[in-house]
Amino acid sequence: MELLKEKIRQDGAVKGETILKVDSFLNHQLDIDFLHKIGEEFARRFKNKKINKILTIEASGIAIAAITSTYFENCPVVFAKKSQSKNLDGELLSSQVTSYTRGTTFNIQVAEKFLKEGDNVLVVDDFLASGNALLGLLDIINQSSATIAGCAIVIEKGFEDGGKRIRETGVQLESLAIIKSMNPKTIEFEN
Amino acid sequence: MELLKEKIRQDGAVKGETILKVDSFLNHQLDIDFLHKIGEEFARRFKNKKINKILTIEASGIAIAAITSTYFENCPVVFAKKSQSKNLDGELLSSQVTSYTRGTTFNIQVAEKFLKEGDNVLVVDDFLASGNALLGLLDIINQSSATIAGCAIVIEKGFEDGGKRIRETGVQLESLAIIKSMNPKTIEFEN
Numbered sequence: 075m076e077l078l079k080e081k082i083r084q085d086g087a088v089k090g091e092t093i094l095k096v097d098s099f100l101n102h103q104l105d106i107d108f109l110h111k112i113g114e115e116f117a118r119r120f121k122n123k124k125i126n127k128i129l130t131i132e133a134s135g136i137a138i139a140a141i142t143s144t145y146f147e148n149c150p151v152v153f154a155k156k157s158q159s160k161n162l163d164g165e166l167l168s169s170q171v172t173s174y175t176r177g178t179t180f181n182i183q184v185a186e187k188f189l190k191e192g193d194n195v196l197v198v199d200d201f202l203a204s205g206n207a208l209l210g211l212l213d214i215i216n217q218s219s220a221t222i223a224g225c226a227i228v229i230e231k232g233f234e235d236g237g238k239r240i241r242e243t244g245v246q247l248e249s250l251a252i253i254k255s256m257n258p259k260t261i262e263f264e265n
Numbered sequence: 266m267e268l269l270k271e272k273i274r275q276d277g278a279v280k281g282e283t284i285l286k287v288d289s290f291l292n293h294q295l296d297i298d299f300l301h302k303i304g305e306e307f308a309r310r311f312k313n314k315k316i317n318k319i320l321t322i323e324a325s326g327i328a329i330a331a332i333t334s335t336y337f338e339n340c341p342v343v344f345a346k347k348s349q350s351k352n353l354d355g356e357l358l359s360s361q362v363t364s365y366t367r368g369t370t371f372n373i374q375v376a377e378k379f380l381k382e383g384d385n386v387l388v389v390d391d392f393l394a395s396g397n398a399l400l401g402l403l404d405i406i407n408q409s410s411a412t413i414a415g416c417a418i419v420i421e422k423g424f425e426d427g428g429k430r431i432r433e434t435g436v437q438l439e440s441l442a443i444i445k446s447m448n449p450k451t452i453e454f455e456n
Contacts, residue, residue: 089354095354097376098379099341102343102344102346102375102376102379103341103342103343103376103379104327104331104334104341104342104343104344105341106331106334106335106340106341106342107339109331110335132323132324132327133323133324133327133344133346136323136324136327136328136331137327137328137330137331137342137344139328140295140297140300140327140328140331140332141331141332141335143295143297144297144301144332144335148298149297150290150294150295150296150297151294151295151297151328152293152294152295153293153295153324153328155293155324157367163280163286176348184293185288185293185294188289188293188294
């Protein structure tokens with residue numbers, strides 16, 4: 075997606091060799107007009123998949139998922155939670171995830187009642203790097219009676235192995251920008 | 266907002282005397298079509314306030330804020346973060362918040378560069394109970410050069426004192442449903 079690559083080049087900042095900061099439009103401040111363009115593009119790429127549910131993970135995936143949902147018909151969003159809450163009860167599906175960004179391992183959880191037979195689920199997230207979070211979300215869908223429709227990612231770090239791990243499962247993975255390499259001076263894209 | 270009260274009566278569940286579960290449409294599974302109606306109503310109530318930024322807090326506020334933003338012109342969303350992240354750096358504004366739901370005290374943080382002079386900020390969240398989270402967000406805006414336009418809340422627990430605490434500050438507070446009292450059998454509204 076050319077517009078996204080331009081936006082990353084213009085507003086992104088690379089810290090060291092692995093951190094890409096896109097906090098001015100994607101994961102701290104959110105450029106909602108731009109997220110609409112992302113949602114529209116995801117809808118175009120998955121238009122034949124009869125998607126009727128979106129699964130994401132708190133916190134950065136939520137806005138992207140909510141806006142993307144607007145481009146599918148009658149398509150609620152469910153977000154996996156990273157911590158215990160008094161608001162979470164009943165039967166839970168969970169999976170263990172190690173996060174590079176936060177340097178921790180944690181359980182992600184979804185109430186079982188929100189992933190039912192007949193739900194064809196698109197998984198949405200902002201970043202794909204090691205693939206741990208995304209594989210955790212796919213694991214949760216596999217534990218439920220719902221089916222996996224595909225994965226919609228805004229930015230894939232092509233120099234990490236998450237994309238390969240997901241594609242090997244046979245799941246349709248659409249990453250709107252795939253970064254081949256980056257450093258504080260330049261960002262090179264694969265796609 | 267009649268539609269919201271109906272939705273709460275139909276899909277909400279009261280646990281004990283203080284927990285209202287609305288996880289089927291507001292804070293775990295998200296009914297995006299319904300969030301559009303909420304966003305439209307917030308826009309109607311604040312239409313003369315020249316709002317050009319929305320501030321919320323992860324995680325439950327994000328989807329509501331993102332959809333609400335769609336009903337204002339050129340209005341990015343910023344969400345306050347509850348935990349340290351490698352993605353958060355530069356000058357930070359922070360405030361301490363005690364959460365009843367999670368039983369913890371934590372700092373919420375916003376990068377200073379996203380609340381600037383000229384930003385007229387609407388604060389959006391799903392619940393108002395003790396008011397601690399909302400007062401934390403207002404504190405952060407007061408530390409910045411931005412101005413407070415008002416607070417937009419989906420559900421206020423009228424039997425807790427958060428609403429009183431916010432209204433005493435003189436800030437325009439709009440709660441779409443105010444619960445007077447509730448128990449597992451009935452929910453009574455003030456408005």
